[in-house]
Amino acid sequence: MFSKSSVKIGLVALAVLSSIATTAYAFHSWGNYHWARTSNPFTLKVGDNVSSAWDAYLDEAIADWSASSVLDLTKVTGSTKPRTCKAKAGQIEACSERYGNTGWLGIATIWISGSHITQATTKVNDTYFNTSTYNKPEWRRLVMCQEIAHDFGLDHQDEIFNNANLGSCMDYTNDPDGGAGGAVSNDPSNEHPNAHDFEQIETIYAHLDSTTTIGQTVSGPGKRAGVNGADGQEAADWGKSIRKDGKGRTSLYERDLGKGNKVFTFILWAD
Numbered sequence: 001m002f003s004k005s006s007v008k009i010g011l012v013a014l015a016v017l018s019s020i021a022t023t024a025y026a027f028h029s030w031g032n033y034h035w036a037r038t039s040n041p042f043t044l045k046v047g048d049n050v051s052s053a054w055d056a057y058l059d060e061a062i063a064d065w066s067a068s069s070v071l072d073l074t075k076v077t078g079s080t081k082p083r084t085c086k087a088k089a090g091q092i093e094a095c096s097e098r099y100g101n102t103g104w105l106g107i108a109t110i111w112i113s114g115s116h117i118t119q120a121t122t123k124v125n126d127t128y129f130n131t132s133t134y135n136k137p138e139w140r141r142l143v144m145c146q147e148i149a150h151d152f153g154l155d156h157q158d159e160i161f162n163n164a165n166l167g168s169c170m171d172y173t174n175d176p177d178g179g180a181g182g183a184v185s186n187d188p189s190n191e192h193p194n195a196h197d198f199e200q201i202e203t204i205y206a207h208l209d210s211t212t213t214i215g216q217t218v219s220g221p222g223k224r225a226g227v228n229g230a231d232g233q234e235a236a237d238w239g240k241s242i243r244k245d246g247k248g249r250t251s252l253y254e255r256d257l258g259k260g261n262k263v264f265t266f267i268l269w270a271d
Helices: 004-026 052-065 137-150 195-204
Strands: 042-049 071-077 092-097 104-113 116-125 240-244 250-258 261-269
Touching: 042 052, 052 071, 052 092, 052 137, 092 137, 104 137, 116 137, 137 261
Parallel strands: 042 071, 042 092, 092 116
Antiparallel strands: 104 116, 104 261, 240 250, 250 261
16 A cells, blocks of 8 residues: 555656656757747748749648748748759748759758858758659658758657657658558648647747848858858768767758857758
8 A cells, every 4th residue: 555645756756757748749949049030920031942843832831830920931932043052141942853862851951150040941852752652742741841840940849750640740750641551540640730839939939139130141151151061962061960860860960160150950861
């Protein structure tokens, strides 16, 4: 027979563990990196450098994330060639191209100064999306939704591929549309954001800044990053490995440009 005191202690411990688990599940920002701005909600431009096969999925991702109470995304004409996908200061550039057998489905790259994002790119690799495995709406939705979100500071909720879906495009999975064929027969789709994603965006952008990096011109090391290869297609361009996914592959790289300027690259690998 357990005493009342031991039961009480056990319940308190359980509550603490539950609180920790809930916090870990909900907290998924990319460090403390964010776009500087002086008011909420703010509008961030997304340059369209994707093919017609991707237009609908880019539009969906923009609409999905614009449901946030603090963030609006708006599509504008792209300013770069998809092959090189050069960043433009103050906005996101989204690109699709046959980048070759690089091993990755999608890449998101942010340039930061201190804790502020100054420019960002998303790339999706048609070398893989033109195959029968990945040329499916659910895969295109998942990857575009996820990479665009990295560009404004959101991280993954989970990096295990073969567990039940969380119902978020920020959750790694082998079964983007959920249901039969995945880890469980009744898990949700991972093709769109969920409530935890929007909660995290509100947390990231809860404070205001005294300046803005949105629509601004970047000078110095951050501007030269593209020339130095930090936005390339290969691991040699991305700097040091700082995190691995559930399969032991590097999912996050960091390149230090000096004087508080860095480039972070998130990789979503193909199987």
